[in-house]
Amino acid sequence: MAITTYPWLLALPKVELHIHLEGMLEPELMLSLARKNGIQLPFNTIGQLYEAYRFNQLQDFLDIYYQGAQVLITQQDFYDLTWHYLKKCQQQNIVHAEPFFDPQTHTARGIPFGDVIEGISAALTDAREKHGITSHLIMCFLRHLSEIDAFNTLEQAKPFLDCLTAVGLDSSEKGHPPEKFSRVFNQAKTLGLLTVAHAGEEGPALNIWSAINTLGVSRIDHGVTAIDDTKLIDYLVGTQLPLTVCPLSNVKLAIFPEMSKHCILNLLEKGVCVTVNSDDPAYFGGYLTENFYALSQSLNLTQTQAHKMLVNAIQASFANDNRKQAMLSQLTNFLNSNKHSMI
Numbered sequence: 001m002a003i004t005t006y007p008w009l010l011a012l013p014k015v016e017l018h019i020h021l022e023g024m025l026e027p028e029l030m031l032s033l034a035r036k037n038g039i040q041l042p043f044n045t046i047g048q049l050y051e052a053y054r055f056n057q058l059q060d061f062l063d064i065y066y067q068g069a070q071v072l073i074t075q076q077d078f079y080d081l082t083w084h085y086l087k088k089c090q091q092q093n094i095v096h097a098e099p100f101f102d103p104q105t106h107t108a109r110g111i112p113f114g115d116v117i118e119g120i121s122a123a124l125t126d127a128r129e130k131h132g133i134t135s136h137l138i139m140c141f142l143r144h145l146s147e148i149d150a151f152n153t154l155e156q157a158k159p160f161l162d163c164l165t166a167v168g169l170d171s172s173e174k175g176h177p178p179e180k181f182s183r184v185f186n187q188a189k190t191l192g193l194l195t196v197a198h199a200g201e202e203g204p205a206l207n208i209w210s211a212i213n214t215l216g217v218s219r220i221d222h223g224v225t226a227i228d229d230t231k232l233i234d235y236l237v238g239t240q241l242p243l244t245v246c247p248l249s250n251v252k253l254a255i256f257p258e259m260s261k262h263c264i265l266n267l268l269e270k271g272v273c274v275t276v277n278s279d280d281p282a283y284f285g286g287y288l289t290e291n292f293y294a295l296s297q298s299l300n301l302t303q304t305q306a307h308k309m310l311v312n313a314i315q316a317s318f319a320n321d322n323r324k325q326a327m328l329s330q331l332t333n334f335l336n337s338n339k340h341s342m343i
């Protein structure tokens with residue numbers, strides 16, 4: 001059955017595996033934090049910010065994203081940013097999330113690592129206790145920086161390993177292949193952390209192979225260029241290694257010229273374990289519900305396909321077996337009671 005309404009998607013219980021905390025910095029919050037903290041930005045109004053959010057490629061976005069993140073100074077700022085997203089989760093019935101954060105963006109400006117991670121973790125704990133939203137935090141290394149910088153960051157994370165589930169890899173893919181970080185990822189694994197990596201967003205399918213073979217990842221973030229490599233597709237289908245795909249992001253960053261050309265449903269129909277995610281919702285025009293809605297509008301996403309991608313997300317998550325079972329039941333109950341209704 002085709003999905004036609006936004007309210008149905010809004011109420012659908014959802015899981016998000018690819019979202020950057022710095023990418024949920026909405027213009028209103030960015031400008032108010034800039035005023036509070038006395039940070040000068042090249043934008044003064046919300047209109048100017050939206051005007052700047054026109055990107056031809058990943059790097060155009062990253063330049064603005066790192067600029068915006070400079071307004072985050074205190075532990076409370078990181079709490080508020082995270083809490084803002086968790087309120088969104090409540091509104092959109094996102095029941096489990098595994099957000100990324102980029103500590104190097106902050107420690108390079110002299111912000112203590114502990115303030116960043118403690119602010120974020122306190123908000124995640126409060127959301128679990130007050131609203132039952134579960135989460136796992138993933139620390140990303142910026143791949144445009146050096147291996148040594150990544151090792152230093154991992155060192156700073158050691159007192160906070162209880163707050164972390166995994167390490168990831170993000171920022172500029174071109175010129176910074178996964179293997180650059182194989183030794184850091186190995187060390188992270190010896191500390192008990194799981195691993196994920198952005199690969200095959202702007203870069204070739206070869207980067208996905210490298211993330212698999214040199215970083216031992218549990219999931220690939222993006223991974224859409226896998227569609228160019230039939231051997232890789234066979235591998236992904238055989239292993240069910242998940243891809244965390246971000247449709248609105250991919251169109252905003254011109255990976256696909258328009259949503260109707262996006263390959264996510266082709267990957268799904270081939271049997272790849274794909275999931276839907278929002279990446280940087282404040283910059284790309286929508287949270288998880290809007291990503292599903294865009295697929296329903298441009299690719300005629302069906303309820304069965306939405307259900308399958310959510311089952312994939314639950315199974316691909318780092319939640320424990322009990323939590324996975326509870327989320328699967330919640331999803332089944334929703335679909336049984338809302339199959340024919342469009343609310």
Ligand code: HPA
Binds near residue numbers: 020023058171173249
């Ligand atoms: O889509 C992305 N790709 C790489 N790095 C990022 N950091 C935030 N979003 C992204």
Ligand SMILES: [Zn+2]
Binds near residue numbers: 020279
């Ligand atoms: Zn991302």
